[in-house]
Amino acid sequence: MIRGRAWTFGNNVDTDQIIPAKYAIYSLDEKKLGEHAMEGVPGNEDGWSKKISAGDILVAGSNFGCGSSREIAPVAIRGAGVSVVVADSFARIFFRNSINLGFPILQSPQAAEAIKEGDELEIDLDEGVIRNFTQGDEYRCDAFPPFMNELIKMGGLVPWVRERLKERAQASA
Amino acid sequence: MGMTMSEKILARAAGRDSVRPGDLLLAKIDFAMGHDLTIPPAGKIMREQMGAQKVWDVDRVAVVQDHFQPAKDIASAGLGRMTREFAREMGIKWYFEVGQGGICHTVLPERGLVLPGELVVGADSHSCTYGALNNFATGIGSTDLACVMALGELWFRVPESLRFVYHHKLPQWVEAKDLILHVIGTIGVDGARSKAMEHTGDAIAHIDMEGRLTMTNMAIEAGAKNGIIGFDEVTREFLEGRAQRAYTPVDSDPDAEYEKTFEFDAEAIPITLARPMSPDHTAPIDEVAGTRLDQVFIGSCTNSKIGDLRRAAAVLKGRHIAPHVRLIVTPSSAQVAREAEREGLIGIFMDAGAGWTVATCGACLGGHMGVVGAGEVCLSTSNRNFPGRMGDPTAQVYLSNPVVAAASAVAGEIVHPKEVVGRELVYA
């Protein structure tokens, strides 16, 4: 169960806004990336991550994470302390990258529309339900196919590949 | 039920007779690419976290130094070094050092490394470029690339296909770039989100491989998973003497299913630009003519191949750029630069007052060699103009084809090329 406050963003927030390209040189430093997360969104030039508390929830409109293939986009958001991203829809590479990292993302047009900045939310990842305590409302999320759920549960693509490498080693032994 | 070419490629790579949109597959990869921003994390994830000690097939991976190379600062020198060391330690066959390769999406097609019928992935969003060569090519993240390098396989969701049919022929001055900008302006930056964009119709037969690569390059600007074009005489000729492996072209079945078909009359497409600050914020040239410019950038994997430079040089020959403008010309590969030198194009650019650079991504992603400052107005031949993409978030970036870019550099403002060169383009 995840609890946190909502931070809302609009449609088509692209990866350059999530983490401006100039910080790509810190691609191996999640904390440093986190410090600059969402800094490219107009109005956040002086930083966004210092405003939020660990566990807070990012809520966005449609096509969140469009633009480059930068995996540092979900990494920066996670590095800033965000526990989960809820959006009307996700751009595909951002979607892939998040699943591969085992970073929870939820697609719910209903939630994206209704949630206001500052709302207190509780999210049940297993059930795919978002509860909004501030508004006294509840939203359903689109279910992931089983394979993706398995990846998220395992902690992402890394443990999955480790398993397969093990299987291959055993098969050739 | 028939299949689209995208579906056929995924089915073959997953060892299945058929697939449908929405299916999740584990598929074998034919070729993979990473560059100086994505190889360092991918290499680290592959070796340290996944525990793989070698790449699944050293003949099927390309590593390209292009984004922040030649190193623009100490941090990027570190990334360049990690990329170089990884390629050496893994014994990667297709490693492209600064000065010898160029931008990944120009280098791979020109070296015949990405071929019809193949499943290609690249840790860069514009990897969809390769689909002009009749393959399924898509951009992936660094963890994806680590998985591919370790196993030679990756998971995919089979995309729905959208069909774009272009009738007739593009008119004078109107290029593949204008066509794809027009399409993106019509369907929006998420108009093809996670879907396959298949381009077909009479107009395509008249567009050369460079123009086709420009079109598939920008599939991601409509949110697409891949862009793809059928195999024809143009493809065959381009690959002759170039293809590094035998290949099998694919075609869509007549009864393949498309989520939607869009039809365009190519003859009616105007010269089209994207206005700040989104590639779907398009306008015909008449509506943006007269916009005063500070910088013009002719470069990027979208529009800086030899044909692009030839046309830009035809505009600039014997002319000089406006005094308040700076023009930066960045060839997209070492081979393009070599050819430009052989044909005397570099001299034409320099006589016109342009700055000629080494082949790299450079200003395209606001990396180096042409970053734009606060409030500046730039016209770029690249693919993307989201806020902050080329530098300061308050800079205003327009996108166009290279002939419009060159003519506008001369005029000092966005201009129809015929205002500068007269009735038609005359080559040197």
Ligand code: SF4
């Ligand atoms: S030229 Fe621009 S779009 Fe192309 S690969 Fe480089 S940064 Fe990306």
